[in-house]
Amino acid sequence: MRFSTLAVRLCLTAFLVEGAALTTMASPAQQSAAARPHSSSDTPNIQNSRLNQQPPTAGSLATQLKDWIAPVTTPQWLGYVVPEVAGNRGICCSGGDWNGDCGTCRLENGEHGVNVMRNNTDAVMLEGSREIAVLFRAENHQITKIRIASTECTLDAGGLPFVWLTNVKPAESVALLTTFVRDERSDYRDGDDRHGHQALSAIALHADDSAEAALESFIRPESPDELRKQTAFWLGEARGKAGFLALQKMAKSDPSSDVRAHVTFALSVSREPGAVDEMIRMAHDDESTHVRGQALFWLAQKAGKKEAAAITNAIENDPDTDVKKKAVFALSQMPKDEGVPKLIEVAQNNRNPVVRKQAMFWLGQSNDPRALAFFEKVLAQ
Numbered sequence: 001m002r003f004s005t006l007a008v009r010l011c012l013t014a015f016l017v018e019g020a021a022l023t024t025m026a027s028p029a030q031q032s033a034a035a036r037p038h039s040s041s042d043t044p045n046i047q048n049s050r051l052n053q054q055p056p057t058a059g060s061l062a063t064q065l066k067d068w069i070a071p072v073t074t075p076q077w078l079g080y081v082v083p084e085v086a087g088n089r090g091i092c093c094s095g096g097d098w099n100g101d102c103g104t105c106r107l108e109n110g111e112h113g114v115n116v117m118r119n120n121t122d123a124v125m126l127e128g129s130r131e132i133a134v135l136f137r138a139e140n141h142q143i144t145k146i147r148i149a150s151t152e153c154t155l156d157a158g159g160l161p162f163v164w165l166t167n168v169k170p171a172e173s174v175a176l177l178t179t180f181v182r183d184e185r186s187d188y189r190d191g192d193d194r195h196g197h198q199a200l201s202a203i204a205l206h207a208d209d210s211a212e213a214a215l216e217s218f219i220r221p222e223s224p225d226e227l228r229k230q231t232a233f234w235l236g237e238a239r240g241k242a243g244f245l246a247l248q249k250m251a252k253s254d255p256s257s258d259v260r261a262h263v264t265f266a267l268s269v270s271r272e273p274g275a276v277d278e279m280i281r282m283a284h285d286d287e288s289t290h291v292r293g294q295a296l297f298w299l300a301q302k303a304g305k306k307e308a309a310a311i312t313n314a315i316e317n318d319p320d321t322d323v324k325k326k327a328v329f330a331l332s333q334m335p336k337d338e339g340v341p342k343l344i345e346v347a348q349n350n351r352n353p354v355v356r357k358q359a360m361f362w363l364g365q366s367n368d369p370r371a372l373a374f375f376e377k378v379l380a381q
Helices: 028-034 061-069 170-179 195-204 210-217 225-238 242-254 257-269 275-285 289-301 305-317 322-333 336-349 351-366 369-381
Strands: 007-009 045-047 051-055 074-085 089-093 105-107 113-120 131-139 142-150 154-156 162-164
Touching: 061 074, 061 162, 061 351, 074 170, 131 336, 142 195, 154 275, 170 195, 170 210, 170 242, 195 210, 210 225, 225 242, 225 257, 242 257, 242 275, 257 275, 257 289, 275 289, 275 305, 289 305, 289 322, 305 322, 305 336, 305 351, 322 336, 322 351, 336 351, 336 369, 351 369
Parallel strands: 045 154, 051 162, 074 162, 105 154
Antiparallel strands: 007 113, 074 131, 089 113, 089 142, 131 142
């Protein structure tokens, strides 16, 4: 399995910068199969560690984790695998070395984010053997880190002991991770190394119905705004049709304009039919000028005829001048063969002088010969 060399660092605290992401979801039949306990046959290659593989016990996964933490004083790791929701991605710690294939994930190197590699094609990998490893680090009787990685990765534990659990039930994994997401100490504005960030990412990648239910619980209006924002991203990136339907509901009913603005980005990474139409609806109908502007920005990244028409419509018809200016900026983000002619048209013909000035500004930034020819024509008049 070969991936493109494009690595997308998912900075989950800043969705409204330029970004791109991925994918779709398992079929009901696959999810039903995924709900069964999984064997240990696909344990990742763990290096630089003393590995202790433990068979299942009578207790739940939460109980096993608690029992493991209790005597721990010096650092050590625990991990297990669960089936991964279908998609054309590979996942490693941000310290992993990616050269087209998954490389080494150095768990003790201080890099704490998540790298997601995606295939350039639209093909979705549906093999039942696709899995992710969920990893916990403990020290002084408490969890200090949570990590996820594709099982294709080599895990370098930095010389620390490693306990490996077998036959973990995906639903128990989701339930355990949800406790970290819901932990009142989690601050979703405070960087990728927070347990809530990592636990949320892991839940989103589980191929199990319980993951769907957990994600939907995180987007209820009573949940913190930052949690709803980050969950919106994962709904678009990983959860296919069900994720799109949840985003569509958020787009229409979430009480926070800031959260709805994040939903426009989440829709932009969804591959589901209807996602673009919902972005267009938001660009046209949302009561917030900020949301309409963000929808226009992410529509520009899609750069299709339907998206261009929506941007042009906003320039002509949106009642707010700031939204019109954002729409002009959106044209500047389109491929030059599409955006520059439209910017010239706006600069020539729009009735609003502020909008014409904005179009002239972005033409000046384009370094495009057509823009230069346009300026020469204007100056010659």
